[in-house]
Amino acid sequence: MSGSAAPRRRALVVTASNRAAAGVYADTGGPLIAEGLAGLGFAVDGPRVVPDGDPVEAALRDAVAASYDVVVTTGGTGLTPTDRTPEATRRVLDREIPGIAEAIRAEGLAKVPTAALSRGLAGVAGTTLVVNLPGSTGGVRDGLKVLGRLLEHAVDQIHGGDHRRPAESTQPADPADPADPADPAGSAGSPR
Template sequence: MSRIDETKEFIPVRIAVLTVSDSRTIDDDRSGQTLADRITGAGHVLAARAILPDERAQIAEQLREWCADPEIDVVISTGGTGLTGRDVTVEAHRDVYEKEIEAFGTVFTMVSMAKIGTSAVQSRATGGVAHGTYLFALPGSPGACKDAWDEILAPQFDYRHRPCNFVEIFPRLDEHRRRK
């Protein structure tokens, strides 16, 4: 199973948080705050934070802007992953992805099943990579954000995590752009 290799040094990752909601403000954004607290509590850098309405084009544009920012390594969004008509975050993410991390949604569903049973099928959590930046779309509940961070993202964004982690492959995420 996985473990932390204490002989390796922790490497902080720069993470942006995007809350997708038609009604939340920074003052009542519990899911975004949950992520922000966990990110900084783990020793990473909260590189940016924003709230946008459930508008596909706006979400995709924000993701692209953050992917182009060399001070941001990861973008985690919360909200808009459900099944209703206004839930367009997954589509916006997929508009930006160069590669989807299919197993992220599967593993998130497994984690959710242990907590909320078959209600887990109503989430479309997703992950991908674009322009050397990791992108993850999580449901808009604080519980889902805690589960995704604690069970999946925190270990994967810890360079010391073995047998492998997302941090160690950062330099190779955009290697196809450097080939001549």
């Protein structure tokens, strides 16, 4: 072992907004995401501000080709005619991870009912995790809260890491819990 630290994971932030790309107003969500990802230990590029639609797909494809570990987008997930980030993302993804997007919406629903209107996706393209967050700063904060609990493990898995095993617990195993590691018969209910 050389004693050198593992290379930092790389992340890119992409802001999808016609108005921010045109300079009508400043991007506020992208910098929040960049700060949040940096706080999680990522080397962050961006935010890269692009218009809605096809430019989002191009930015995602460029990021996958550049081997970013994570790409987080903000904006374009709502219901207006120009909100096309999920469609652009879907064209790039190899596999969707619906649970991440569902968790982000659930986090927002605890605060505002309109969080249910976000159509954001999450998934894997090559070895890159792609996550769509809403354009609102509240939606970005909710998304970062969820991602803070998931990103390290998700990126490890995408890069071929083994599933982590829970540390030995002082609590007795629950034989009725299908995800309980002490219950081998319940392993069929585990997402492994």
